[in-house]
Amino acid sequence: MGWMAWTLPTAIFCSAVFAMLALMAVLEKVYPTVLRKGLLPIETTRGDRLFIGLLTSGFIHLFWLAATEELSLVWASAISALWLATLLRWG
Numbered sequence: 815m816g817w818m819a820w821t822l823p824t825a826i827f828c829s830a831v832f833a834m835l836a837l838m839a840v841l842e843k844v845y846p847t848v849l850r851k852g853l854l855p856i857e858t859t860r861g862d863r864l865f866i867g868l869l870t871s872g873f874i875h876l877f878w879l880a881a882t883e884e885l886s887l888v889w890a891s892a893i894s895a896l897w898l899a900t901l902l903r904w905g
Contacts, residue, residue, distance in 0.1 A: 831868070838864060853905045863905040867898040 838861060841847075849857040854866070871894035878890035 834864060853901065858905065860902070863901050864898075866905070867901040870894075870901075871898055 841860065847859040847861065849859060851857045854863070858866070874894045874897065875887065875890045878885075878887065878893075
């Protein structure tokens with residue numbers, strides 16, 4: 815894996831995504847998903863909300879990089895984590 819730039823933040827991010835996918839697989843087996851309408855204007859499943867949350871978290875980071883030069887990306891990560899938790903719970 816020498817061709818990849820594995821830094822600690824990259825490893826943490828990838829590990830967190832893989833852990834979320836594994837947890838979603840276990841939850842699907844134990845508690846089958848049902849369509850639900852919450853914050854989002856469409857009916858979504860648990861996996862849909864995770865996908866939408868991860869995608870929008872990427873956009874939050876991109877906008878953060880475009881909008882600020884001085885503030886750390888840790889703030890964007892905190893906002894993204896809150897957004898993802900909110901979307902998974904009430905989305």
